[in-house]
Amino acid sequence: MLEVIAVYLGQALIAIGVLCDLVASIGLLRFPNFYLRLHAATVGTIGGAFVPLIGAALLAAGSTYLGAYRWFIAGGALVTAIMVLMLAPAGSHALARAAHRSRAAVVEPKVVNYLEEDEVGKSG
Amino acid sequence: MVEASLIVLGVMALFALSSTIATYLAITERNLVKAVLYSAIQSTLYALIYYLLMAPDIVLVYVPVSVGLYPAIVLMLIKKTEKEES
Amino acid sequence: MKELISMFIIAVLPIYITSFILYMVRALRGPTVPDTVLAIDAMTFDLAAFLVILAIFFESPILIATAIVLALWIYSLDIYVAKYLEAKEMGE
Numbered sequence: 234m235l236e237v238i239a240v241y242l243g244q245a246l247i248a249i250g251v252l253c254d255l256v257a258s259i260g261l262l263r264f265p266n267f268y269l270r271l272h273a274a275t276v277g278t279i280g281g282a283f284v285p286l287i288g289a290a291l292l293a294a295g296s297t298y299l300g301a302y303r304w305f306i307a308g309g310a311l312v313t314a315i316m317v318l319m320l321a322p323a324g325s326h327a328l329a330r331a332a333h334r335s336r337a338a339v340v341e342p343k344v345v346n347y348l349e350e351d352e353v354g355k356s357g
Numbered sequence: 358m359v360e361a362s363l364i365v366l367g368v369m370a371l372f373a374l375s376s377t378i379a380t381y382l383a384i385t386e387r388n389l390v391k392a393v394l395y396s397a398i399q400s401t402l403y404a405l406i407y408y409l410l411m412a413p414d415i416v417l418v419y420v421p422v423s424v425g426l427y428p429a430i431v432l433m434l435i436k437k438t439e440k441e442e443s
Numbered sequence: 444m445k446e447l448i449s450m451f452i453i454a455v456l457p458i459y460i461t462s463f464i465l466y467m468v469r470a471l472r473g474p475t476v477p478d479t480v481l482a483i484d485a486m487t488f489d490l491a492a493f494l495v496i497l498a499i500f501f502e503s504p505i506l507i508a509t510a511i512v513l514a515l516w517i518y519s520l521d522i523y524v525a526k527y528l529e530a531k532e533m534g535e
Contacts, residue, residue: 261469
């Protein structure tokens with residue numbers, strides 16, 4: 234009984250993750266500049282990788298036909314999920330900071346940028 | 358019911374085609390940092406192809422060398438010399 | 444139960460392939476360097492989830508170790524490129 238609940242919950246989480254993945258890829262393709270694409274990348278890493286990894290761990294824990302090795306798959310998926318949860322925001326933050334400080338990314342449809350004005354005022 | 362081996366072959370062909378495009382762009386690109394990144398795309402796709410060929414031990418060796426060590430060494434070299442190919 | 448899980452994974456698989464192709468389009472034609480790195484990043488973390496789901500589909504537990512390695516080492520590419528961009532700004 235518990236295995237059936239785990240399988241259905243895992244399938245629901247994987248379905249949510251796949252939808253987040255598709256939305257994130259469309260957003261990464263359609264957004265106009267780098268700082269807007271960071272939003273889509275957040276949906277793609279946390280919603281598209283962390284959630285289906287938790288779902289895959291539940292799905293593997295519930296599939297009894299794999300025998301005792303199913304705990305191996307569930308543990309590996311859980312470790313990968315925790316790793317993605319820690320590493321993806323850190324990497325995106327380091328990349329955004331480097332892109333802002335080196336002016337590698339151009340802010341194309343710009344309304345106002347207080348951070349840039351502050352830096353110009355401080356140096357000038 | 359779709360045959361499982363057919364799915365595997367189709368995915369493998371698609372990713373092999375994409376890695377060919379990435380390799381072509383890596384050769385013809387003038388900006389050397391972008392060429393390193395195209396090479397990283399190619400090695401990521403090769404990792405999936407090795408996985409589908411049921412060789413996880415090759416993946417365990419190939420990913421640290423081609424995604425971890427090789428871009429680090431080449432980016433260090435580009436930082437010491439010049440960015441554009443002349 | 445085995446039929447149900449296999450059918451579900453086969454139904455999920457084309458959506459993953461579509462999103463990989465869209466990520467790869469952005470990675471190949473991204474106008475600047477940070478765009479390309481961001482697209483590779485998101486694509487590889489999703490690839491790790493895809494490899495775990497395929498390990499359940501193939502019923503072979505030994506394939507699970509590749510996802511951990513892939514998720515760990517693609518983070519280092521981020522840090523290398525970020526350090527390269529910042530070092531260029533600071534004047535070596």
